[in-house]
Every structure is written in C-alpha cells, then in structure tokens.
Amino acid sequence: MSEKLLEVRNLTVHFYTYAGVVKAIEDVSFDVYTGETFALVGETGCGKSVTSRAITKLIESPGRIVGGKVYFYRNGERLELLGMSDEEIRDIRGKDIAYIFQDPQSSLDPLYTVGYQVSEAMYVHGRVRTIKDGIVRAIDILRRVLIPDPERRVKNYPHELSGGMKQRVVIGSGIANDPKLLIADEPTTALDVTVQAQILELLKKMKREYGLSVLLITHDMGIVADMADRVAVMYAGKIVELSDVYTIFNRPMHPYTIGLLKSVPNPLKKVDRLETIPGVVPNLINPPSGCRFHPRCSRASEICRSRVPELEELEEGHFVACHNPGE
Ligand SMILES: Nc1ncnc2c1ncn2[C@@H]1O[C@H](COP(=O)(O)OP(=O)(O)OP(=O)(O)O)[C@@H](O)[C@H]1O
Numbered sequence: 001m002s003e004k005l006l007e008v009r010n011l012t013v014h015f016y017t018y019a020g021v022v023k024a025i026e027d028v029s030f031d032v033y034t035g036e037t038f039a040l041v042g043e044t045g046c047g048k049s050v051t052s053r054a055i056t057k058l059i060e061s062p063g064r065i066v067g068g069k070v071y072f073y074r075n076g077e078r079l080e081l082l083g084m085s086d087e088e089i090r091d092i093r094g095k096d097i098a099y100i101f102q103d104p105q106s107s108l109d110p111l112y113t114v115g116y117q118v119s120e121a122m123y124v125h126g127r128v129r130t131i132k133d134g135i136v137r138a139i140d141i142l143r144r145v146l147i148p149d150p151e152r153r154v155k156n157y158p159h160e161l162s163g164g165m166k167q168r169v170v171i172g173s174g175i176a177n178d179p180k181l182l183i184a185d186e187p188t189t190a191l192d193v194t195v196q197a198q199i200l201e202l203l204k205k206m207k208r209e210y211g212l213s214v215l216l217i218t219h220d221m222g223i224v225a226d227m228a229d230r231v232a233v234m235y236a237g238k239i240v241e242l243s244d245v246y247t248i249f250n251r252p253m254h255p256y257t258i259g260l261l262k263s264v265p266n267p268l269k270k271v272d273r274l275e276t277i278p279g280v281v282p283n284l285i286n287p288p289s290g291c292r293f294h295p296r297c298s299r300a301s302e303i304c305r306s307r308v309p310e311l312e313e314l315e316e317g318h319f320v321a322c323h324n325p326g327e
C-alpha cells in the first residue's frame, strides 16, 4: 500500500453540557493513506463529524478533545496536530487539510463574489500576493470544478448560483491551496439526487488530478460503495469495524455492520426486504458498559457487558471490535 498521510490514535472528545458529559467519541483510531478515499460511515449521532473536525482541532466549547494524537505526514515530516497552537493549526487547516461541509450555503459568504472567496482562500495562506491576482487564478479553478462560463461566474454572488454550483465553488476553494487531504462531511446530502452524482464524480476527478486523499463522511452505504477504498463503521462514538470496502460488503463481521447492511439496500447485492436493527442508539452521557452495542446485539454474552472490545485485526487489513464476531 502507499504511504501513510494521517494517523489518528485514540481520539476522544467529550462535550461538557448541563445534562452531563457527552462522550461523543472514544478512542477512535485509523490511518489514511496517500491517494485513497477513506470513508467514515454510521448512523446519525455516531460521531463522524466530531471525529473529522477534531483532526484539526475544530471542536468548539462545550466540546473538548480529551485524549489522543493525530499525526499528519508532510514532506517527510511527522507533525502532531493536536499539540499545535491555534495559529499553527490554522495554517494547516485550509491549506494542507481542506474541509467541505454538507451545506454549501453556509460555507459561502453571501456578501462576497465567489471569485473573491476562492481568491481569499488562497490569499490567507500566502498562495497569491493580492486578492486581485487570486481572482485571475479563481477563474481557472472554477473551470477545473466544471463551472460553465467561469469568466462570468467568478463575478457572481452565491445566491446567483444553484446548490450544485455553490458546492462546486466550495470544492474549488478547498482545492485552491493544493491540499493533501480533503475532508468531505456529507458533501452531497443537501443536494438533489442528480446533482449529488455530479458532485461525487467531481470529487473523484479532483482526487485523480490532484492525487488527493479524501476522508469522506457519509451515512449512505451506496456512496461508500461508489467512492471509498476503505471504510470505518462507527457506532455510538467508536469504530466497530474497519476494512477495505469489498470486505465490508461481502464479509462483515461485527454484528452492527451486519445489521446495518441488512437495513440498507445493499448496493452490491440485491435484497428484497429492508430490516432495521432493534433498539435505539444509546445516550452518550451514560453509554452502555462494555461494548456499546451490547443492548442491541443478538450475539451479546456476559463479557460484552463488562469489557470494551478492542479493534483487532482478524484477517489482513480487516479490524473488528467484537468479543463474538461472526459472519
Ligand atoms: N455542541 C455539542 N454539544 C453536545 N453534544 C454534541 C455537540 N456536538 C455534537 N455532540 C454530540 O456528539 C455526538 C456525535 O455527533 P456528530 O455530529 O459527530 O454525529 P454524526 O455521526 O456526524 O451525525 P450526523 O450523521 O447526524 O451528522 C452526538 O451524540 C452529539 O449529540
């Protein structure tokens, strides 16, 4: 396999709310390699966004990163991101590691032209000398993200563009500084189905052309199948299974993954009936003891109630956190 770009180790984030401490993510560990698309998948509230944001310390009060390390490899140097000052991490965020969020509307400022905003993204990281220089470059970037008539579009304000075009602009700003890692958090969820497919195609094109690695956050197994090389399945703030995409779909071993794949139309297999996993996602203020999935798990035994299962490599590259894994 290719080189390691990102190493997330035991990442733990808590939110200190009036109701109690929300243990949003607990000991999350995974690697992202150069040139791959790595997906984080799971139901709502399982900690995908918190994980992706914590990587560059984008956690706001009442949240706090209470443990873990994030190593980022840049030009042969191994940087630990969580120990960096706000200023140092700001220099990495938006330059070496860029984000794309779900709603393009909220990523763009309604008061500035899209050309200005793409230009500004480069200007703040010293990629262009002036905003004016940047606008010339922005035309080329809009062309690369396949926005028609970029010379004219560069002068548009966000409200003059459709949702899909706005997301193209956001992707353009993301890649403007030639990042190594693009973190895309549900980048197509807010868009129409036809536009979704176009944006996913665009992400593939960007990945090819720029040699980017992509950390893709999604709750959609179809998108995982279409986009990802490897995938980590999250449940209630923890990674329960991690492997290449083919293995997850064909040989899932964690009871949660097995249930998840039964509850969604499996894009690689035809299923007649959708099943749902009984029970509800646990409250993260008082998560279940032992394995957080045990109250909903048909295979749960005594040890599952008392001991937290570690992610173990059961076959090459296939990690499962379960005391009673099976197929
Ligand atoms: N500001 C906050 N205050 C308290 N709890 C929070 C806060 N932000 C996130 N959380 C908690 O952290 C957990 C993980 O949230 P996160 O947004 O990462 O989920 P997600 O997997 O991205 O879900 P979705 O698919 O809905 O985006 C949730 O249980 C949520 O309640």
Ligand code: NI
Pocket (backbone or CB within 6 Å): 048, 049, 050, 185
């Ligand atoms: Ni999210």
